[in-house]
Amino acid sequence: MRVLGIESSCDECSFAIVEDTKILKMIVYSQLEHQSYGGVVPEIASRVHIQYISVLYDTLCKKIGIPSHKMGDYIDGIAVTVCPGLSGSLMVGLNFAKGLAAVYEKPLVGIDHIQAHCYSGQLVEPIAYPYIGVVVSGGHTLIAIVHDYKTIEIKGSSIDDACGEAFEKIARALHLAPSSKMSDDTIISGGAIIDMLAKEEGDMFAADFPVYNMKKYGYNVSYSGLKTAVLHHREKYWKKGIPDTSANIVASFQRAAIIMITDRIKQLADESGIKRVALGGGVVCNSYFRDELMALQTSGHITQLVIPPPSLCTDNAGMIAGLGNEYLKRGYADNADIGVSARNTLYRGV
Numbered sequence: 259m260r261v262l263g264i265e266s267s268c269d270e271c272s273f274a275i276v277e278d279t280k281i282l283k284m285i286v287y288s289q290l291e292h293q294s295y296g297g298v299v300p301e302i303a304s305r306v307h308i309q310y311i312s313v314l315y316d317t318l319c320k321k322i323g324i325p326s327h328k329m330g331d332y333i334d335g336i337a338v339t340v341c342p343g344l345s346g347s348l349m350v351g352l353n354f355a356k357g358l359a360a361v362y363e364k365p366l367v368g369i370d371h372i373q374a375h376c377y378s379g380q381l382v383e384p385i386a387y388p389y390i391g392v393v394v395s396g397g398h399t400l401i402a403i404v405h406d407y408k409t410i411e412i413k414g415s416s417i418d419d420a421c422g423e424a425f426e427k428i429a430r431a432l433h434l435a436p437s438s439k440m441s442d443d444t445i446i447s448g449g450a451i452i453d454m455l456a457k458e459e460g461d462m463f464a465a466d467f468p469v470y471n472m473k474k475y476g477y478n479v480s481y482s483g484l485k486t487a488v489l490h491h492r493e494k495y496w497k498k499g500i501p502d503t504s505a506n507i508v509a510s511f512q513r514a515a516i517i518m519i520t521d522r523i524k525q526l527a528d529e530s531g532i533k534r535v536a537l538g539g540g541v542v543c544n545s546y547f548r549d550e551l552m553a554l555q556t557s558g559h560i561t562q563l564v565i566p567p568p569s570l571c572t573d574n575a576g577m578i579a580g581l582g583n584e585y586l587k588r589g590y591a592d593n594a595d596i597g598v599s600a601r602n603t604l605y606r607g608v
């Protein structure tokens with residue numbers, strides 16, 4: 259079965275064609291328009307989606323080599339993100355999908371973005387259910403048990419900032435030029451800059467930052483206390499006239515931010531006996547995170563570790579189409595009156 263996927267929940271606009279679990283083609287447009295604002299501006303995000311969505315769809319059709327009026331003969335169904343995310347951005351994608359579904363006379367399924375992140379590892383290699391799904395992105399931080407394609411049990415999530423958001427805020431506060439455009443036109447996030455700086459020059463044991471206590475708070479995590487501690491630490495040094503401690507600060511911050519998650523993965527794997535782990539979200543690109551995950555595998559706490567490539571970790575339509583395929587092949591489709599939801603999730607079957 260071939261499914262067209264559409265993702266527009268935040269500042270990425272993406273289309274993909276997936277056949278079962280194989281991505282045949284995927285395109286992603288990451289909006290640069292928010293750079294000078296220090297964060298995603300919802301109004302701008304929706305406007306940019308409206309401006310480019312049809313252009314991007316035409317690009318996908320050209321890349322596949324099938325004119326858009328013939329796409330109806332090529333695909334069997336359409337999957338689109340409907341929650342959670344920015345309402346305006348979600349509406350642009352959903353309305354576009356509804357139009358295509360009507361013109362091509364194909365079934366349409368609305369997809370939960372978080373569920374899709376948890377599913378994305380299945381596009382890399384088969385993972386037997388149940389497995390531990392971990393999403394660590396700019397908008398979400400959660401650890402869950404994925405019982406099957408439509409049932410996820412969230413064990414814990416961030417009670418305040420998302421992990422990636424904390425990386426971005428620290429990078430900005432330390433003037434590390436987050437989300438800069440590189441000379442080859444690629445975008446580098448604040449998180450990626452911290453990753454590089456920490457790796458090249460940082461001592462991760464230079465400062466001992468607080469980690470949200472798992473014994474006390476269970477699987478939930480928190481980043482606001484860590485962020486404040488990092489900023490106080492920086493002030494202390496800057497007041498002493500020793501400003502150039504950025505590499506050590508970010509390396510120590512990164513260690514605290516990541517072990518907060520890897521400690522919980524280890525605990526959940528030990529407690530549940532589920533030793534398969536699949537990850538999603540942009541922070542999974544972090545090299546220290548990957549090293550720590552691999553250490554968990556080496557020590558036997560986890561037996562199957564699925565870390566998708568960066569293109570499948572960040573927001574993408576491949577995971578939407580892949581999960582859509584699971585619903586559509588079982589005959590499930592949504593009605594034409596389906597709407598979007600900024601927060602509510604669609605964990606069907608729970």
Ligand code: KG4
Pocket residue numbers: 268269394395396397398421422423425426447448449450451453539540541542543544545571572573
């Ligand atoms: O999944 P994603 O596209 O997030 C949302 O749109 O929600 O990922 C973006 C996030 C940003 O917060 C960025 O700082 C972080 O992923 N990120 C990283 C790295 N690369 C991207 N964080 C830490 N280390 C990295 N190498």
Ligand code: ZN
Pocket residue numbers: 371375395397539572573
């Ligand atoms: Zn996401």
